[in-house]
Amino acid sequence: MTELFTVFRNHLFLTLIQIINDIENGEQYTSDNIIQRFYGNFSFHPCLEREIRNILTLFFNTDGPFVQCRFPGQIPSMLLTTAEKEWIRTMAKDEEFSFLLTPDCRASLLDDLSQTETLFPLECSGRQTERHHQGDFPLQDSVRSCIDTYQQALWQHKKIRCYQYNSTNTFCPFRLEYDVASKRFFYIVYDESCQQFHRLPARMITDITLLQEPVPDTLLQKFKVFLEQQKQSVTITIRKKWNAVKRCFLLFSSFDKDAIYNEDSDSYSLTVYYYKFDTPEVISKIISLGSAVTVQSPQVMRKKIINQLKTSYARYTEGSIE
Incomplete structure (x- = not known):
């Protein structure tokens, strides 16, 4: 359950490096430009807004018409660790994962990481799944559609309604997990009614509806407490x-x-x-x-x-x- 990549902080950190290097190369940014750049594809969320405001205060002087870096100087490009490269290549090479990437993006990743080993031989990864979970793979169109909706909910920080056979529940989406070894997707969700996190196998969910109600900005802290317990x-x-x-x-x-x-x-x-x-x-x-x-x-x-x-x-x- 340890994150290899984080959703907010990885994006914000890499964007911060790009903005600082842009300013050092002569580009001009206003405070609004920086905020817009940090948000990227994310929708407004109090947690993300707080992170961005903290970064603005710590790294930039916003008194003038254009921001200035408090710590001038070029920052070297951040290189991926070996573990990150191996994880990315394993995911990109796995045919069952390919639908989450555009063909051009997948081909580019495989080309750039051609000298990187996968975490383990992929031809061995699906044996247990095929033996114990017949029909789990290849993923059905309905499962792929649910995963796509779930991703949108994660990006927009919106609640979802999950349909699981004869039951319907409203959850706060927290994380999409993919177990490369067993080739299975899982939804990590928070149930406010019982104040518990659940790990739902994607194949068990028949439909997901994206709601407009936002998730609470205390979700990450709740998850840390939950894991400790x-x-x-x-x-x-x-x-x-x-x-x-x-x-x-x-x-x-x-x-x-x-x-x-x-x-x-x-x-x-x-x-x-x-x-x-x-x-x-x-x-x-x-x-x-x-x-x-x-x-x-x-x-x-x-x-x-x-x-x-x-x-x-x-x-x-x-x-x-x-």
Whole structure:
């Protein structure tokens, strides 16, 4: 759940560098010009407005007809980190993600990053999805339409109405997630009625309507508090059989984790950090590794996995008897 790119701050930071360099090259900006430049495609929002006003006060002198930089001097262009380049190339190369980019933009990214490796071989990324979620990919037109509406809501900071089979709910959109390893989209939304965040699989939403009511500007702070309350971890031992170690690291590639190699037992001790709402996904990944993995702690996770295995076994034996 850690952001690689932020929505506001990344855009504002890069725009600030461009404006400072423009002024150093002789271009003239008024305060209104700068505000308009910072907003870009964003709609008005109190949080964004506050960020822009703070930047104006800190970096520019606005007393005269044209603004002047408080800290004159050219700023070197910001280069992407290796992790950012690998993430961008992985997303751009993934055919299921291509609909979010124009063909020219996608071709340009792939050309510019031709020497950059992907995060992992994409031909291996969809196996679990294809096995457990038939029909999830390629994305249906209705799912693509919902994702497009959701993106518009994020940019405009507007609430949405989600239709999920027989239920309808109004949410504050917060983030669009794409898990490259499992090739799945998720909507991170805030439900004001119960004051909780939810992680909704995109394939489970049948329709999304963009509303005109704005989202509260305290949403980011609420999310930080929510995440702190949701932090959990599980420690497992992975033995080197059936390619379990590589499979395990691939399955948990999107999670924060610590790994220790035990020479005596020729195994790995892996601690995976996750959030409470990810528990079903974590359990599913652990079970998929079979007897090559042992859950060390916490005990509550061991019991959940044991109970799920017992339930699955009971269903299997009942079906066999029939």
